[in-house]
Amino acid sequence: MNIQAPLAERMRPKNLDDYQGQDHLLKEGASLRRALDSGVIPSMIFWGPPGVGKTTLAHLIADHLKRPFHTLSAISSGVKDVREVIQKVESAGMFTKSGTILFIDEIHRFSKTQQDSLLGAVEKGVITLVGATTENPSFEVISALLSRCQVYVLKEHSQESLLSILNKAIQEDVQLRKKSINLKETGALLAISGGDARKLLNVFEIMIGTFQDEKKISITDELVMSVAQQSVAMYDKDGEQHYDIISAFIKSIRGSDPNAAIYWLARMVEGGEDPKFIARRLIISAAEDIGLANPNALLMANHCFQAVQTIGWPEGRIVLAQCTIYLANSPKGNAAYMAIRKAQQLVTETGNLQVPLPLRNAPTKLMRNLGYGKGYQYSHNFPGNFIEQEFMPDEIAGTNFFEPGSHAKEQEVAANIERLWGKKYSD
Numbered sequence: 001m002n003i004q005a006p007l008a009e010r011m012r013p014k015n016l017d018d019y020q021g022q023d024h025l026l027k028e029g030a031s032l033r034r035a036l037d038s039g040v041i042p043s044m045i046f047w048g049p050p051g052v053g054k055t056t057l058a059h060l061i062a063d064h065l066k067r068p069f070h071t072l073s074a075i076s077s078g079v080k081d082v083r084e085v086i087q088k089v090e091s092a093g094m095f096t097k098s099g100t101i102l103f104i105d106e107i108h109r110f111s112k113t114q115q116d117s118l119l120g121a122v123e124k125g126v127i128t129l130v131g132a133t134t135e136n137p138s139f140e141v142i143s144a145l146l147s148r149c150q151v152y153v154l155k156e157h158s159q160e161s162l163l164s165i166l167n168k169a170i171q172e173d174v175q176l177r178k179k180s181i182n183l184k185e186t187g188a189l190l191a192i193s194g195g196d197a198r199k200l201l202n203v204f205e206i207m208i209g210t211f212q213d214e215k216k217i218s219i220t221d222e223l224v225m226s227v228a229q230q231s232v233a234m235y236d237k238d239g240e241q242h243y244d245i246i247s248a249f250i251k252s253i254r255g256s257d258p259n260a261a262i263y264w265l266a267r268m269v270e271g272g273e274d275p276k277f278i279a280r281r282l283i284i285s286a287a288e289d290i291g292l293a294n295p296n297a298l299l300m301a302n303h304c305f306q307a308v309q310t311i312g313w314p315e316g317r318i319v320l321a322q323c324t325i326y327l328a329n330s331p332k333g334n335a336a337y338m339a340i341r342k343a344q345q346l347v348t349e350t351g352n353l354q355v356p357l358p359l360r361n362a363p364t365k366l367m368r369n370l371g372y373g374k375g376y377q378y379s380h381n382f383p384g385n386f387i388e389q390e391f392m393p394d395e396i397a398g399t400n401f402f403e404p405g406s407h408a409k410e411q412e413v414a415a416n417i418e419r420l421w422g423k424k425y426s427d
Contacts, residue, residue, distance in 0.1 A: 007176070007205040008198040011169050016060050020197070021053060021161045022154055032152055036064060041099075043122050043129040045107065045137045045146070048154030051196030054132035057154075058103040061130070068100040070127075074109035075272075079117045086121045100127050107131035108140035109274060115142045122148050135277065156195025163190075165197050166204065176208065180216045188221035194243065245271075246281055249324075253282075254289045258328035265317075265324050275316045279305040282323050293333030293407040300326050333410045339401040346396060353393035386420055398424055 013019045016026065016036075025032040035041045041061065046054040062069035070085045089100045102121075104110070121127045122145065129149060133140060137151055157165070163186060170181050193200035207227040211217050249264035268278055279301070286301035304323035308316040362373035377387045390397055402417065404410035 006202060007169060007173060008201040010173055010175075011165070011201060012056050013060065016064055019053065019057065019060060020165050021157050022057070024155070025152055036061065039065060041065070041128060042150045043127075043148055044150045044152055045131045045133060045141060046152055046154055047133050047135075047137050049156050049195065050134055051193075051198035051200075052154045052156055053197065054154055055103070055105060058101070058130045058132065062101045062103075065099070067128070069103065070100065071103040071105070074104055074106040074114070077104075079114050082114065082117045086126060089121075089126055099125075101130055102127040103130045103132070105132050106134075108133040108135040108137070112142055115145050119144055119148070135274075157193075157197050158195075159190050162193055162195070162197060162200055166200060169201060169204070179208065179211075179214070181208070182216075182218045184218050185221045185224075186219070188224035189219070192224065245273075246278075249278075250281060250285050250289075253285050253324065253328045254332065256328055256332065258325045261324045261328045262321060265320060269317050269320075275308045275313060275320060276305070278320055279308045279323075282320070282327060285327055288337045289332055289334060290327060290330045291333045291336040291410075292413055293331040293405070293409050295409075297327055297330045331407050331409070333405045333407045335402055335404050335410045335413070338403065342401045346399065346401075350396060353395055356390060356393060358389070359391065388421065388424075 019026065024030060027033060046057065048054055058071075059069065061067075068089075070089075072081055072085065085102055089102075102118075104118075107115075118127075118129060122129050129145075131137075131141070131149070137146055141149075166183070166186075166189070170176050170183075189200060189204065192203055203224070207219075207224060208217065210227055245264055245267055249261060249268065252258075252260035252264055265278070269275075282304055283298070283301040286297040290297040300323055304319050307319045311319070357371045357374060358376040360367070360372040362368045368374075377389050379385050379387055381387075392399065402414065404414040
């Protein structure tokens with residue numbers, strides 16, 4: 001073991017029994033555990049946040065099954081690299097063990113062409129693909145490849161799991177066990193980690209490193225925060241400040257500060273963040289924070305995403321900047337966002353209320369005899385294409401979900417609802 005390697009690397013588990021977390025996949029009788037026990041695993045995608053052990057699990061599976069193992073990073077590899085690995089496996093033929101595992105880290109960064117290059121080998125069983133991604137594979141992995149893979153969702157570490165990992169490091173790591181470390185308080189460490197074991201260990205190592213000449217160290221929340229704020233400032237697209245930076249970016253847009261928003265955008269651009277991730281968050285911001293106050297914002301954000309995909313990098317950063325400034329300068333309104341939240345809450349409270357008979361589909365004679373569709377009035381048959389009738393279950397009739405903010409556009413929507421429905425949806 002390289003004692004100069006980062007603590008998170010030194011503490012990687014050596015076998016599945018030492019692996020922390022993901023009990024829903026690996027405990028006795030769980031889906032992935034059953035596959036491992038049978039010795040037959042499908043090609044798979046590990047989807048989960050940073051620092052939950054996706055890469056480690058791939059290595060441990062290969063060791064457990066004694067399978068040949070190749071690894072590629074989607075950041076630095078291309079079609080040529082994929083084909084070279086496949087040709088190498090095919091050339092080895094009978095002289096290599098069957099079921100070679102090809103692990104691709106950050107597979108969501110592979111283009112459609114790069115993912116296409118994997119299809120034949122996966123389908124024929126030349127390789128067993130294991131991909132790791134922090135992004136929803138439904139959006140980032142082509143359907144032909146996704147249909148040939150089992151998706152396993154990895155969850156962030158619980159506080160108990162993180163403390164277990166940390167205590168194990170203190171007791172067993174070749175460097176840390178030289179010191180007497182007292183975990184007097186752990187709240188700040190757990191908060192900073194955000195469920196990310198790698199981040200937890202890296203921050204802890206940085207902090208311990210500031211006490212090189214001291215043998216006894218007492219860890220308090222105040223100490224952790226002071227050291228972390230000074231030492232953990234670099235943006236890391238793999239997770240160190242991934243969520244903090246994107247949070248600052250979105251909050252700057254929401255707060256109508258284009259200069260701050262551009263700064264945080266620049267931090268992500270310089271840090272190598274996936275431009276499609278940024279563009280998707282702009283779409284969410286346009287709907288959540290601007291919404292009906294400026295409906296064009298959603299169109300702008302959607303076109304931004306399409307443009308980034310079309311022109312690529314580095315020019316795509318200009319499109320992101322244009323959209324960022326536009327959204328930051330747009331009027332803000334969250335009436336649509338609050339309406340769906342309120343509606344979801346009511347659904348949770350009231351359960352599956354029956355659809356009123358007039359609104360039900362009636363494709364058969366039996367359904368029509370039961371009253372399905374009876375009494376429904378076709379709006380286009382009436383003046384102004386409107387006729388007042390009940391569209392909600394009786395139990396919640398008259399419930400108002402849309403509450404306009406102060407912006408004129410949202411007030412216009414509210415006025416139109418009142419014009420059509422009178423006092424029905426008035427609070």
